[in-house]
Amino acid sequence: MRLKFLDKLSQTLEKKTEKGQPLHRFWALWDAIDTFAFTPKEVTTKGSHIRDTVDMKRVMITVIIALFPALLFGIWNIGYQHFLSIQTSVSFWGALWYGFLKWLPLVIVVYVSGLLVEIIFAQIRGHQVAEGFFVTGFILPLILPPDIPLWIVAIATMFAVLFGKEVFGGTGYNFLNPALIARAFIFFAYPSVISGDKVWIAEKADAFSGATPLSDIANNHLSALPSTMDMLVGTISGSIGETSKIAILLGAAVLLFTQVANWKIMLSVVAGGFLSALTFNILGGTPMAEVPAYQQLLMGGFLFGAVFMATDPVTAAHTQWGKVIYGFLIGVFAILIRDYNKGYPEGMMLAILLMNIFAPLIDYCVVQVNIKRRMKRVKIVK
Amino acid sequence: MINDTSKKRQVFTIRKGLDLALKGVAVEKTQRLECSTVALSPDDFRWITPKLVVQEGDCVKVGTPLFVSKTDERLRFVSPVSGTVQKIVRGEKRKIERIVVNNDQQYLSEHIENEIDATPSTIKTQLLKYGLWAFVRQRPFAIIAQPDETPKSIFVSGFDSAPLAPNYAYIIKNQLSELQEGLRILSLLTPGKTFFCLPDDCELDLSSLPKNVESRYFSGPHPSGNVGTQIHYIDPINKGEKVWYVELQNVVTIGKLFLHKKLDFSKTIALCGEGALQPMYYTIVNGGNIASIAQNSLKRPIRIISGNVLTGKVIDTDGFIGFYDQQLTLIPEGGERELIGWLLPNFKKWSLSHTFLSFLTPHKKYSFNAQLHGGKRAFMLTDVYEKVFPFDILPLQLMKACIIQDIDLMEQLGIYEVTDEDFALCDVVCPSKTECQSIIYEGLRFLYNN
Numbered sequence: 166m167r168l169k170f171l172d173k174l175s176q177t178l179e180k181k182t183e184k185g186q187p188l189h190r191f192w193a194l195w196d197a198i199d200t201f202a203f204t205p206k207e208v209t210t211k212g213s214h215i216r217d218t219v220d221m222k223r224v225m226i227t228v229i230i231a232l233f234p235a236l237l238f239g240i241w242n243i244g245y246q247h248f249l250s251i252q253t254s255v256s257f258w259g260a261l262w263y264g265f266l267k268w269l270p271l272v273i274v275v276y277v278s279g280l281l282v283e284i285i286f287a288q289i290r291g292h293q294v295a296e297g298f299f300v301t302g303f304i305l306p307l308i309l310p311p312d313i314p315l316w317i318v319a320i321a322t323m324f325a326v327l328f329g330k331e332v333f334g335g336t337g338y339n340f341l342n343p344a345l346i347a348r349a350f351i352f353f354a355y356p357s358v359i360s361g362d363k364v365w366i367a368e369k370a371d372a373f374s375g376a377t378p379l380s381d382i383a384n385n386h387l388s389a390l391p392s393t394m395d396m397l398v399g400t401i402s403g404s405i406g407e408t409s410k411i412a413i414l415l416g417a418a419v420l421l422f423t424q425v426a427n428w429k430i431m432l433s434v435v436a437g438g439f440l441s442a443l444t445f446n447i448l449g450g451t452p453m454a455e456v457p458a459y460q461q462l463l464m465g466g467f468l469f470g471a472v473f474m475a476t477d478p479v480t481a482a483h484t485q486w487g488k489v490i491y492g493f494l495i496g497v498f499a500i501l502i503r504d505y506n507k508g509y510p511e512g513m514m515l516a517i518l519l520m521n522i523f524a525p526l527i528d529y530c531v532v533q534v535n536i537k538r539r540m541k542r543v544k545i546v547k
Numbered sequence: 548m549i550n551d552t553s554k555k556r557q558v559f560t561i562r563k564g565l566d567l568a569l570k571g572v573a574v575e576k577t578q579r580l581e582c583s584t585v586a587l588s589p590d591d592f593r594w595i596t597p598k599l600v601v602q603e604g605d606c607v608k609v610g611t612p613l614f615v616s617k618t619d620e621r622l623r624f625v626s627p628v629s630g631t632v633q634k635i636v637r638g639e640k641r642k643i644e645r646i647v648v649n650n651d652q653q654y655l656s657e658h659i660e661n662e663i664d665a666t667p668s669t670i671k672t673q674l675l676k677y678g679l680w681a682f683v684r685q686r687p688f689a690i691i692a693q694p695d696e697t698p699k700s701i702f703v704s705g706f707d708s709a710p711l712a713p714n715y716a717y718i719i720k721n722q723l724s725e726l727q728e729g730l731r732i733l734s735l736l737t738p739g740k741t742f743f744c745l746p747d748d749c750e751l752d753l754s755s756l757p758k759n760v761e762s763r764y765f766s767g768p769h770p771s772g773n774v775g776t777q778i779h780y781i782d783p784i785n786k787g788e789k790v791w792y793v794e795l796q797n798v799v800t801i802g803k804l805f806l807h808k809k810l811d812f813s814k815t816i817a818l819c820g821e822g823a824l825q826p827m828y829y830t831i832v833n834g835g836n837i838a839s840i841a842q843n844s845l846k847r848p849i850r851i852i853s854g855n856v857l858t859g860k861v862i863d864t865d866g867f868i869g870f871y872d873q874q875l876t877l878i879p880e881g882g883e884r885e886l887i888g889w890l891l892p893n894f895k896k897w898s899l900s901h902t903f904l905s906f907l908t909p910h911k912k913y914s915f916n917a918q919l920h921g922g923k924r925a926f927m928l929t930d931v932y933e934k935v936f937p938f939d940i941l942p943l944q945l946m947k948a949c950i951i952q953d954i955d956l957m958e959q960l961g962i963y964e965v966t967d968e969d970f971a972l973c974d975v976v977c978p979s980k981t982e983c984q985s986i987i988y989e990g991l992r993f994l995y996n997n
Contacts, residue, residue: 171886175884200922201887201889202886202887203884203885203886203887203888204884204885204888204889204920204921205884205919205920205921205922206882206883206884206918207882207918207919207922208850208880208881208882208916208917208918208919209917209918209919211982211984211985212971212974212982212983212984212985213856213857213858213971213972213974213975213984214850214852214856214857214859214861214876214878214917215567215569215710215856215857215878215915215916215917215975216918216919216920216921216974216975216977216980217897217898217899217900217920217975217976217977217978218893218896218897218898218903218905218920219898219899219900219902219903219920219921219976219978220889220920220921220922220978220979220980221921221922221924221927221978221979222889222921223889223898223900223902223903223921223978224900224902224927224928224978226889226890227902293922293923293924295924295925297927334925335925336924336925336927337924337925337926337927337979338925422901423900423901423902424900424901425900425902425928427930478927478928478929478930479927479929481929483929483930483943483944484941484944485930485933488930528944532941532944532960535939535940535941535944535960536959536960538939539939539959539960539961540959542783542785543785543786
């Protein structure tokens with residue numbers, strides 16, 4: 166499938182953006198657009214002569230495909246929740262359209278502000294623009310409330326890309342999940358727009374309770390807790406992408422089937438969360454700790470974080486056993502924070518960021534075990 | 548990992564690895580190819596600095612040294628044919644690229660002493676004298692073995708599991724007595740054992756192996772036939788230890804010298820790959836010119852690889868087969884662009900990941916070209932290497948240790964057990980297009996120089 170004029174345009178622009186040419190300062194931008202349109206033509210010059218067809222673009226697009234069920238449901242749910250709160254009935258398409266108009270500006274702002282920073286850095290470094298941000302930029306709107314002011318989103322995105330990623334060398338060198346840095350930035354800098362009962366439903370009528378299940382429980386409104394079924398399907402209030410557990414599980418299936426995400430991390434997060442929730446069920450002490458373990462897993466961003474954010478291969482632990490430990494501790498900390506820290510009803514974001522920081526330490530320990538095993542072999546031989 | 552299928556057979560099953568299904572398997576038919584010229588390239592011998600001992604126009608015989616190693620002049624690199632030195636090709640800074648010898652097709656040999664008493668020192672002297680020592684390489688580093696050292700064991704891999712690799716059982720089925728002799732001679736060089744590694748479904752009848760030579764069996768995907776993998780499973784190398792290894796056909800060459808008192812540097816190579824018009828076997832003198840078989844290839848532009856697609860070296864259409872290479876692979880060069888290729892479902896392109904729909908047809912043979920299929924990125928998908936790397940070594944961490952040139956860490960993580968070819972499959976599957984082989988090569992080189 167080739168279009169000749171595109172070919173020609175590509176060749177002309179490629180020449181004009183070469184080093185020393187007038188348009189060289191736009192090389193990174195041009196290269197990003199060009200490799201987006203056509204697969205690169207480079208051939209191997211050293212090492213193995215043949216290579217896997219997969220590249221990071223393909224990996225990233227697979228993650229985005231996996232996010233689609235959660236996105237589509239989330240968009241519909243924005244509309245559904247809004248019309249529910251003003252008590253007007255609306256068609257399926259009406260709700261979807263309303264939600265789409267809420268989501269679109271968010272995603273545009275995120276991409277424009279984030280890519281701006283990315284492209285500037287790629288140009289300065291002479292690197293190609295890494296695809297990582299396509300996923301970051303796609304995930305970020307999904308973990309925000311629908312009515313969040315766009316300027317805050319823009320600042321948070323730029324902050325996350327700049328200080329979460331580029332200062333460390335760009336995609337692949339960052340040790341914290343950039344989307345979570347953006348969310349944490351908003352959480353701590355502008356807490357009123359991302360917590361409380363008011364923000365989770367777009368243009369909510371004042372009379373309607375917009376509390377998420379988590380804040381309901383944290384405030385001792387146990388009776389207001391939605392049914393397990395509602396939490397599973399996702400017709401509840403919350404961040405755009407996190408509400409429907411079924412949609413998230415569909416995404417998980419895509420990620421696991423294509424082997425893009427590591428199943429060990431996903432499974433161990435869920436296991437860690439479930440086991441610690443069970444333990445806290447016994448210990449008790451706070452209203453949250455008494456919520457059954459299986460419901461804990463369905464609340465808030467736990468599952469979304471487990472599937473899409475804990476599995477980020479760059480910020481997770483890099484060794485196989487490290488991934489298991491890393492995932493398990495995310496689950497434990499997420500529930501621990503949720504159950505015993507009233508200030509933060511949603512523990513997943515902080516748990517993942519915390520374990521991002523500890524991932525290199527976990528890896529170090531696993532590597533030392535490997536080294537010790539090898540050293541033992543020497544003794545046996547001698 | 549070890550299954551005892553019978554009392555005698557010890558089978559090692561390799562679970563991690565990859566068999567790449569390329570088009571163009573050589574059919575089992577052999578033709579002799581007379582080459583008008585042969586060439587010896589110092590680059591084929593890792594980290595050997597050549598010192599020329601012939602000039603253009605000199606007459607040489609089979610076994611006449613063309614160059615020796617500057618650091619150890621006992622290491623001779625000899626002419627595989629008789630004739631005259633046609634040309635000494637030099638590159639930048641007068642580096643010797645290759646020494647081309649005109650083949651008079653007489654195969655007149657240097658005089659071979661008749662009484663060959665098989666003690667370790669006489670064997671070494673003989674091998675060094677007739678230039679056969681270059682066949683004996685060592686791990687770590689994959690360099691030519693030091694004649695003064697004694698290895699803890701010697702390995703001969705009886706099969707090649709690389710893509711489109713020649714079937715050794717077919718090649719040596721008529722040379723079994725030479726093989727036995729070669730193995731016997733090699734086994735005298737070590738106080739330890741000599742391991743002869745064979746595929747689990749071995750077709751060869753090796754009922755009587757020489758004393759001290761033990762057979763071991765391997766099953767599973769590539770790199771089960773790589774000697775590095777076999778050493779790792781049977782007799783892993785610790786710091787300070789040396790293991791020697793010789794390619795199967797070169798064992799036969801050694802066997803011929805001691806059995807028939809004859810210097811015969813011919814070997815059988817597989818002409819293979821999608822670009823080859825008639826993929827089949829050719830018996831060719833080592834270092835022989837391959838122009839006549841490479842020129843009539845199917846696809847243009849073509850990439851001619853001396854060796855396999857994982858570790859081979861690109862050569863010209865009138866190039867020469869590499870000293871250690873057993874196959875000549877012709878694949879299309881590629882370089883075409885595809886509109887939004889990252890989004891298309893793509894049934895036609897192979898990938899280890901399941902991100903392309905081609906995973907639905909795992910047994911299909913695919914057309915591979917030399918395209919990189921992406922841009923270079925930092926390490927991102929960190930667990931992809933471990934799927935194809937059968938060692939008890941952490942590949943990513945070892946590569947990082949090589950990049951930061953931390954010798955202690957490299958040693959601890961097992962650098963002595965590997966060489967670049969063991970990371971060839973990591974090259975293939977990495978979505979960040981990391982040059983894993985180069986990283987390991989540079990790491991080894993740094994270690995060697997220190």
